[in-house]
Amino acid sequence: MTVWIAGRISENMTDSIQVTVRCFAGLKEKIGKPEFSLVLPSGCSCATFKEQLVAFYPETSVYSSRLLVARNGSYLNDADLINDRDELACFPPVSGG
Amino acid sequence: MTVWIAGRISENMTDSIQVTVRCFAGLKEKIGKPEFSLVLPSGCSCATFKEQLVAFYPETSVYSSRLLVARNGSYLNDADLINDRDELACFPPVSGG
Amino acid sequence: MPSKTDSSTGNENDDGQIQLSITRVPIDYSALTESVRSNRCGAVVLFLGTVREITGEKKTASLEYEAYEEMAMTELRRLIELARQKWPVEKVSLAHRVGHLDPGDIAIGIAISTPHRREGFEAARFLMDRIKETVPIWKKENWADGTTDWVHPEE
Amino acid sequence: MPSKTDSSTGNENDDGQIQLSITRVPIDYSALTESVRSNRCGAVVLFLGTVREITGEKKTASLEYEAYEEMAMTELRRLIELARQKWPVEKVSLAHRVGHLDPGDIAIGIAISTPHRREGFEAARFLMDRIKETVPIWKKENWADGTTDWVHPEE
Numbered sequence: 001m002t003v004w005i006a007g008r009i010s011e012n013m014t015d016s017i018q019v020t021v022r023c024f025a026g027l028k029e030k031i032g033k034p035e036f037s038l039v040l041p042s043g044c045s046c047a048t049f050k051e052q053l054v055a056f057y058p059e060t061s062v063y064s065s066r067l068l069v070a071r072n073g074s075y076l077n078d079a080d081l082i083n084d085r086d087e088l089a090c091f092p093p094v095s096g097g
Numbered sequence: 098m099t100v101w102i103a104g105r106i107s108e109n110m111t112d113s114i115q116v117t118v119r120c121f122a123g124l125k126e127k128i129g130k131p132e133f134s135l136v137l138p139s140g141c142s143c144a145t146f147k148e149q150l151v152a153f154y155p156e157t158s159v160y161s162s163r164l165l166v167a168r169n170g171s172y173l174n175d176a177d178l179i180n181d182r183d184e185l186a187c188f189p190p191v192s193g194g
Numbered sequence: 195m196p197s198k199t200d201s202s203t204g205n206e207n208d209d210g211q212i213q214l215s216i217t218r219v220p221i222d223y224s225a226l227t228e229s230v231r232s233n234r235c236g237a238v239v240l241f242l243g244t245v246r247e248i249t250g251e252k253k254t255a256s257l258e259y260e261a262y263e264e265m266a267m268t269e270l271r272r273l274i275e276l277a278r279q280k281w282p283v284e285k286v287s288l289a290h291r292v293g294h295l296d297p298g299d300i301a302i303g304i305a306i307s308t309p310h311r312r313e314g315f316e317a318a319r320f321l322m323d324r325i326k327e328t329v330p331i332w333k334k335e336n337w338a339d340g341t342t343d344w345v346h347p348e349e
Numbered sequence: 350m351p352s353k354t355d356s357s358t359g360n361e362n363d364d365g366q367i368q369l370s371i372t373r374v375p376i377d378y379s380a381l382t383e384s385v386r387s388n389r390c391g392a393v394v395l396f397l398g399t400v401r402e403i404t405g406e407k408k409t410a411s412l413e414y415e416a417y418e419e420m421a422m423t424e425l426r427r428l429i430e431l432a433r434q435k436w437p438v439e440k441v442s443l444a445h446r447v448g449h450l451d452p453g454d455i456a457i458g459i460a461i462s463t464p465h466r467r468e469g470f471e472a473a474r475f476l477m478d479r480i481k482e483t484v485p486i487w488k489k490e491n492w493a494d495g496t497t498d499w500v501h502p503e504e
Contacts, residue, residue: 024262025332026344066346068330073268075328089262089330095345096259096266096290096331097243097302097322121417122487123499163501165485170423172483186417186485192500193414193421193445193486194398194457194477224379227395233402233452239473240382240395246464247388297388309401315474318394322466 015042017084021053024091027067030059040082047078053090063092112139114181118150121188124164127156137179144175150187160189213287214270216263216331221289226305230285235307237314241322247297253338259292259301262330266290269329277306277321281313286321290331301333368442369425371418371486376444381460385440390462392469396477402452408493414447414456417485421445424484432461432476436468441476445486456488 022035040052046069054064069076070089082088119132137149143166151161166173167186179185213229227240247254274286288304295301304321308314326347335343368384382395402409429441443459450456459476463469481502490498 022262024330025260025334026346029344070265070330073265089265091262091330092332092344093346094326094328094330095333095347096261096329097326119417121485122415122489123501126499167420167485170420186420188417188485189487189499190501190503191481191483191485192488192502193416193484194481223382227378227397231397231399231453233400236399236401238395238397238399240393240397241466241469242382242386242393242395243466244386244391244393244462245388246391298386307399311396311398311474311477314396315470315477319466319470322470 016040017042017044017082017086019049019082019084019086019088022087022089024089026092027060027063027090030062031057042084044082045078046076046080046082049082049088050078050090066093067091068093113137114139114141114179114183116146116179116181116183116185119184119186121186123189124157124160124187127159128154139181141179142175143173143177143179146179146185147175147187163190164188165190211285212271212274214267214274215289216261216266217289217291218293219291221291221300221303223300223303223305226287226289226303229287230305230307232284232307235284235309237309237311238305238307239311239314239318240303240305241318242300243302243322245295245297245299245301252335254297254335255338256297256336257295257301258334258336259290259295260332260334261290261292263292265330270325273321273324273328276324277317280320281308281317283308283313283317288321290329292331366440367426367429369422369429370444371416371421372444372446373448374446376446376455376458378455378458378460381442381444381458384442385460385462387439387462390439390464392464392466393460393462394466394469394473395458395460396473397455398457398477400450400452400454400456407490409452409490410493411452411491412450412456413489413491414445414450415487415489416445416447418447420485425480428476428479428483431479432472435475436463436472438463438468438472443476445484447486 016039018037018039021038023031028034040049050067054061068091071086113136115134115136117134120128125131137146147164151158165188168183223240223242227238230238245257270288277283284307286306290302306314306318333345335345378395378397382393385393400412425443432438439462441461445457461469461473488500490500
């Protein structure tokens with residue numbers, strides 16, 4: 001189910017959702033681009049999203065357990081559910097200030 | 098023994114010492130001058146100095162238990178002994194900053 | 195992701211008590227400080243986070259700061275509201291720099307005013323602690339030996 | 350007791366790390382802040398004590414500050430040395446104003462630099478707490494109703 005699709009989900013993949021991911025800092029450098037789409041199992045949690053992200057981009061595994069995810073400017077917990085067409089921000093632990 | 102003497106101690110007052118007192122803030126206002134001399138019993142403590150000061154200038158009694166005394170820029174404790182010709186600074190609790 | 199080279203993200207909240215900016219130009223800490231002064235307050239605390247040249251045995255040539263600006267502004271605003279629930283904070287002005295910083299440069303400046311000093315120190319410290327935990331800004335060390343590292347706490 | 354109308358008592362210690370002044374002119378907090386910045390430090394904390402116009406139900410028209418200057422300088426130096434024994438304080442610049450101050454004016458400015466922020470906040474707070482306990486400087490409130498009061502803590 002970890003399928004990269006540039007465009008829309010085809011109609012028969014009803015048990016899949018697609019999200020847009022913006023990534024930052026070291027994560028953006030590992031992945032090589034600031035934004036991409038990811039197809040996920042329908043009803044998946046934030047924890048599953050992170051697993052799928054690392055599975056698709058194994059070079060990000062250095063961050064896997066520490067990745068932070070936000071939606072609409074608010075952090076998500078591991079148990080929070082991901083919705084179709086969510087725009088998710090994903091990044092390593094912050095180090096500003 | 099609480100004698101105000103403007104000049105030097107006379108020779109026969111061998112059990113007396115004389116100190117110069119600088120006062121500040123509200124204490125200076127109560128006493129009406131920034132500096133004066135005070136004759137004290139020889140061997141008197143800082144606590145006795147404060148008592149004598151208030152006895153000589155009763156208008157300072159509002160501060161009596163809270164007066165601070167310093168010599169050469171260092172605070173004295175009540176038990177510290179006063180010496181002949183000490184220059185003492187005396188003032189109410191501080192309120193800078 | 196928009197790339198900004200000479201502009202700042204900044205705004206002021208409704209009651210004029212909070213000013214935030216994320217900026218690529220040097221931080222004017224005097225302006226931050228001046229903007230929070232108030233006759234209702236007896237205390238102003240300004241904190242500056244500056245680029246340290248030596249950390250342990252390593253020497254920093256420069257830093258690069260990157261921010262997720264929209265969320266950083268939202269998160270800063272949330273933390274300031276949290277501080278204002280805990281302490282009687284009158285005004286807060288905060289600027290975070292992004293881009294290339296040299297040793298000695300100011301990465302963050304935060305000025306707050308409060309009626310008394312105790313709450314000023316506590317609120318400023320609280321804000322800095324929380325900012326470093328949750329505001330999406332990252333720094334990358336360009337070490338003097340030519341290597342680079344993204345910095346993450348507890349590594 | 351010398352009366353000073355336009356001069357300052359000030360000096361700098363041997364290693365140039367401490368600057369103190371007692372002054373009748375407005376405090377330049379930017380100069381204080383700038384003087385403590387250091388590539389060895391990641392944190393600068395500036396504290397300003399400002400004249401509050403409203404205290405409880407009373408309104409302040411102005412304040413008069415008086416200092417026992419020689420001892421105040423000695424005591425400030427002693428407190429700063431004490432702080433430097435407890436925390437790795439790099440530089441300290443401090444100015445205390447005396448004479449007539451209006452609401453909003455800065456009575457004291459203290460800037461310190463430290464390697465990290467925790468010790469900066471702690472040392473600045475420690476210094477302000479101690480300064481208010483032992484440095485021989487006094488203030489007199491000129492209330493808006495025409496009365497005056499010398500201010501003493503715990504009254």
